Every structure is written in structure tokens, then in C-alpha cells.
Amino acid sequence: MLKVEHIGIAVASLADAVPLYEKLLNAPCYKTETVESEQVLTAFFRQGDTKIELLEATGPGSPIARFLEKKGAGMHHIAFEVDNIEAEMQRLAAAGFTLLQDKPKPGADNKLICFLHPKDTSGVLVELCQERR
Numbered sequence: 001m002l003k004v005e006h007i008g009i010a011v012a013s014l015a016d017a018v019p020l021y022e023k024l025l026n027a028p029c030y031k032t033e034t035v036e037s038e039q040v041l042t043a044f045f046r047q048g049d050t051k052i053e054l055l056e057a058t059g060p061g062s063p064i065a066r067f068l069e070k071k072g073a074g075m076h077h078i079a080f081e082v083d084n085i086e087a088e089m090q091r092l093a094a095a096g097f098t099l100l101q102d103k104p105k106p107g108a109d110n111k112l113i114c115f116l117h118p119k120d121t122s123g124v125l126v127e128l129c130q131e132r133r
């Protein structure tokens, strides 16, 4: 793992959360992007060497909609940048972690991503991400 690439935060409304985080961080949102496969609309902020990713659900089948229903708004996942996502997936599977995908899939901000089940990671949803080359 190279670094914490981003922290994902589930929000009910980006229209409310973006101005709030702009005020909190004293920095502008530099990008919004919809990721259809996850049914999410994201908004990104740079924070030093890492990023904050706000996530709003765009449909009832979104993992964010389910999370908001069960737990309410708040920290949703931590994403680690890796150099070789397939090698890291193999290493983690061999170490006994449950991968939520067989293959990396496209994420936001030009990344390939894969999630680990929170039951194996002390209740924290972990995302691996690698820059798409």
C-alpha cells in the first residue's frame, strides 16, 4: 500500500455537503463525477497528499443508499493507493481477506478499484485503487 488515497464520506445531499466541506477545508471542490456502476455522484477535495470523496446515492440500489438507511451519513470507506492492484488483490486474498470483486473495476478520478469486505477489516470498508495507465 502506497498511501491513503482518499477517505469516502456518505452524504444525503452533495448540494448541502459540498459548501459545508468547502468551508471546513477552506478549499474548493475540484471535481464532481458520476460513477454509474456504483450509482453514486462524487465530489472531490484535495487535502495535502490525499483526498476527501463525498458520495451521494443516485439510485435506491446504490451501496450509499443502503449505508445511509442503516447508519446515516458519515465515514463510509478508506481507500489505499497501490502500485499493482491485481498483485495486491492476490496478496490480500491469500492472506484471508474477502475481496468484493474478482477483477478490478473502473472507479472515479481515473482509478481501477476493488473493495475488501468490512467483516475482515475491523468493520472498516477498505478500497484499493490504482491509477489507470
Ligand SMILES: CC[C@@H](C(=O)O)C(=O)SCCNC(=O)CCNC(=O)[C@H](O)C(C)(C)COP(=O)(O)OP(=O)(O)OC[C@H]1O[C@@H](n2cnc3c(N)ncnc32)[C@H](O)[C@@H]1OP(=O)(O)O
Pocket (backbone or CB within 6 Å): 008, 035, 038, 040, 042, 053, 055, 063, 064, 066, 067, 070, 075, 076, 077, 079, 100, 106, 107, 108, 109, 111, 113, 115, 117, 118, 119, 123, 124, 125, 127
Ligand atoms: C465512486 C467510486 C468509488 C471510488 O472510485 O472511490 C467508490 O468509492 S464507490 C463507494 C460505494 N461502493 C461500495 O461501497 C462498493 C462496496 N460495498 C459493497 O459491496 C457493500 O456495500 C457491502 C460492504 C458488501 C455491504 O453490502 P450488503 O451486504 O448488501 O449491505 P448490508 O447493509 O447488509 O451490510 C452487511 C454488513 O456490512 C456492514 N457495512 C456495510 N457497509 C459498510 C461500510 N461502508 N463500512 C463498514 N461496515 C459496513 C453492515 O453494517 C453490515 O454489518 P452487520 O450489520 O454487522 O451485518
Ligand SMILES: [Co+2]
Pocket (backbone or CB within 6 Å): 006, 008, 053, 077, 079, 127
Ligand atoms: Co472511494
